[in-house]
Amino acid sequence: MSLYTQTVPVLIKYLDNLSKIVQKGAAFAQEKGIKTEDVLQHRLIADQQGIIFQVQACCNTSKSGVSRLGVEAPFVEDNEQTFDDLVKRIEHTIKLLEGVDAAIVNAAADKEVIMETRMGNFYFKTGQQYISEFVIPNFHFHLSTAYCILRAQGVQLGALDYMNNVFTKHEP
Template sequence: MSAPLYDFSIPLFIRGLNTLSHIIKKGEEYANEKGKPVSELVEWRLTPDMKPLSFQVQTATDTAKNSIVRIVGAEPVVMEDNETTIEALQARIAKTIELLMAADANKFAGKEEAQVTFRTGPREHLMTGQSYITNFALPNFFFHLNTAYAILRSKGVPIGKLDYLTNFLTEA
């Protein structure tokens, strides 16, 4: 049975999280090379009024793992959003990838028109499964992945387009 919602979401989330892990690793290497405290990376921001790198990782991982919950009704996996080190952020990414890899594609089959309800701040949204994935989950995920990339790049981390795209260019 075909599961389009799975096919165009879960593999992209996994590839994106692998990219996130890779660019954070490059940020850590850069900090070490430049003698900057690695501990400060989690608080790096684009501007003072934007959320830090830690928030970008937390939100990207939440968006990916919550997609499983919202589409197939899986039990939510709570993560405390209290990561204060690069190691903790990397562990969170790895845990989310494990959850995504364990997701059963068959449970996504036929969920395109299923109702999905979720909140963003005080606002409640009602969408179909397909609208949720295409109009919220993927755009939100990529916003936070791109923001993490931009934060690292703005601080001088030598990452480029191929650091971002390499995981998306693989077949499997």
């Protein structure tokens, strides 16, 4: 399976699911008369960020993931404040991913990747290792955290909200 196939379509699918999860959070806040700021700022534990950060992290991981493989990706400010802002950020990231050239991603499968961060630089022997061991797990960590933040507040979410469009019904 190509590196592109393991990365871009998977990220798009789960970003779409994240968008729907965020929209359910917005609907919940409105239905229950809860201030949206309270829902957005809720943390599972004091030293962990709220849903705004989690959504930004999913989008940034997706964008940076393909960028480090050679795809041009513009800088995006982390300035979202509302549910609508988060949905727009996700949509922007999906559009970016939909425009990714599979050949560029696939060409990076065996190339080393250096991930420069505030915590230092991290080395991955291949693009495949970078995607398999960092991008996909990190993305799902933040998606799961966003899901759990909303779920902990009472938003009616289930496994199929997270795994939407993953299963294809088999009819023998």
